[in-house]
Amino acid sequence: MTGLNGFYQMFDCDLEDTAVGPKWNEWVKELDNYLKWINITDDERKKAALLHHAGVEVFRIYEALEKNSQGDDGAQVVDSIDDMKKKLANHFNPIKNRYYEKHIFRNAKQEEGESIASYATRLRNLSKYCGFQDVDSEIMSQITEGSNNKDVIGKILRSNDELKLEELLDWGRTREVANYQIKDITTSSGTQFTVNKISYGNHTGHVRRCYSCGLKFPHIGECPAKHRKCNKCGVTGNFEKRCRQEVSQNKKSDDQVNSINKLDSNEYDYYAFSIKGDDRLPRAEVMVNNNLISFMIDTSLLLISLMIYPYKSIDPLPMLGEFETEITWNGIISRTCFRVVKGEADCLLCFKTAMELGIINMVNKLGQYEQLKSQYPKLFSNKIGKLKDYELDFHVDEQVKPKKQFHSRIPFHLRKQVEEELKSLLDQDIIEKADGPTTRISPIHVVPKKNGKIRIVVNAKQVNNAIKRESHICPTVDDLVHKLNGASWFGKLDFNHGYRQIVLS
Structure with missing residues (x-):
């Protein structure tokens, strides 16, 4: 009996009703082998x-089944191994509906990459409970x-009812192997076969349209x-549906460069770009010598250096001069x-300067990391914390029978x-x-995981069946927009x- 320890595949009785029967039949065949x-x-x-190897649940099911009646001599008749298999098979295999099984058989299609022999085998398994008189004929019809x-x-x-299923499968296997070999030969040799596509129908060709009237x-x-004058832009020479101003605006990107200043150089051409009129950029209206001037805030520019270089340039921009003055923003004065x-x-x-005027605020500097880490050690630890002053209480349905799922x-x-x-x-x-x-x-x-670590996932399917659900109203997008x-x-x-x-809890 020591050799029997190698068979450890216990049967899972908690499968779906449509899957438990076929799985039981497969399990019994594996045990017999x-x-x-x-x-x-x-x-x-x-x-x-x-x-023993089917598990405790199967043992309880068999004990609950009706045993064989007494014999002629009054003695209790003990079930044979075949009787035991038959009773358990009748328990796990529900009564088949012949019409439904035929419906499943008729809707079985050959999958992509599936060979004709595998497709025929799948159809034969589906035809077991259909009650067909000529199974081979029905399989060929479904193929x-x-x-x-x-x-x-x-x-x-083309067979005229003279072709048998085995002959068809042999021919199909040979055909599939031959097609694979032809593809392999043509691919390895670099030979390609091309054919001209034949198209049917009337082709009128491309119709040219006038840019002014359409x-x-x-x-x-x-x-x-x-x-004619355009009703949209007022320009003479085109209809409204062919408005050239609208076409030119549609071609422009949202992030466009409005001004380009070219700097002359002996060896290279460098360009300085400035973007105007984009409200998404950080800007501020600052008072300079009683003049209100719009500034763009450059947070990457710590100080205005002595030399200003355009993007990817080794030559500085031509400097006209410099001046020092006081600037004001929201009552805050700074000299720069x-x-x-x-x-x-x-x-x-x-x-x-933007920091001195209070236009932008620094929340936390990167240099303060060590200080924050020492001030709040629990927040920077690698351990997982707990939600304070809260315990989750599961409402367990005691009427649901506890189940023990098998270890994976x-x-x-x-x-x-x-x-x-x-x-x-x-x-x-x-x-x-x-x-x-x-x-x-x-x-x-x-x-x-991709980083080499693992994630442990618990299959709590049976446990969730015993938990009573709490219903909550899910907010809509309008509710969230109203709150925001x-x-x-x-x-x-x-x-x-x-x-x-x-x-x-």
Whole structure:
């Protein structure tokens, strides 16, 4: 019996109703093959092996089934291994609806990449409960309806009812192998076969349209829009639907360069770009010598340097001069130095001056990280915290029968990481070790991450069935917009393992 320990596939009774029957039939066949391999022929040992390896749930189901009646001599008749299999098969396999099974059979289509032999095998499995008199004929008929192989369909239609299913499958396999070999040969040799496409239909060709009126061009006489004024832009020479100003505006990008100053150089040509009229840029109206001037705030510019260089240039811009004056913004006065360059562009205000005037505020400097870390050590630790003054209470439906799901096998190369992750969760008091009998067991699954770490996922399907749901109203977009009305500061928080921070009661 030591060799029987190698068969560890316990049967899962919690599958869906449509899947539990076929899975049970497969499980019994695998067990029979294994018993033959280890040379177990005694019926009593086969019965014991079936009930032991199927699991406790299958054992309880069999005990609840009606046993065979007494014999002629009054003695209790013990079920044989075949009787046991038949009773359990009748329990797990629901009564088949022949019309529904035929519906499934008729809607089975050949999948992409599926061979004709595999498709025929799938159809044969689907035809078991359909009650067909001639199964091979029905399979060939469904291949004609659902196959994506035109060669096989043509072979059936040209056979005149003389072709058998086995002959069709042999021919189809040969055809598929030949097509694969031809493709491999032509690909490796670099030979390509090209054919000319034949198109049917009337082709009138491209119709040229006039840019001014939109009618067919060339005109027989004068253009109808030659002396007409556009109702949109007022320009004479085009209709409103062909407004040239609208076309030119549509071609412009939202982020466009309005002024380009070219600087002459002996070796290279460099360009200085300034963007105007974009309300999305940070700007401020600052009073300079009783003149209100619009400045663009350049937070990357700490101070106005002695030399100003255009983008990717080694030559500075021509400097006209500099002056020092007082500037005012919202009652705050600061004294700074301005430098004037040749050309037309926006006025820039450096970061230091914008800070002195209070136009921009520094929330936290990067240099304060160590100070904040020492001031709030718990916030900068790698451990997961807990939601304060809150415990989540699950409403358990006691009428739902507790179920123990089977343990999922963890790959050997991931077991060490799983043990380390579970120990980390125990140390952080996120999970607790279960001592004593447990009525509900949920298996875990391990998902490898791209960074080499793992994520442990719990399959709580059966546990969720016993939890009563709480209903809450989900806010609409209009509700959220109404609540955000008048707000000027917006933020986004990314919780680190948010579900693990909630304490369960």
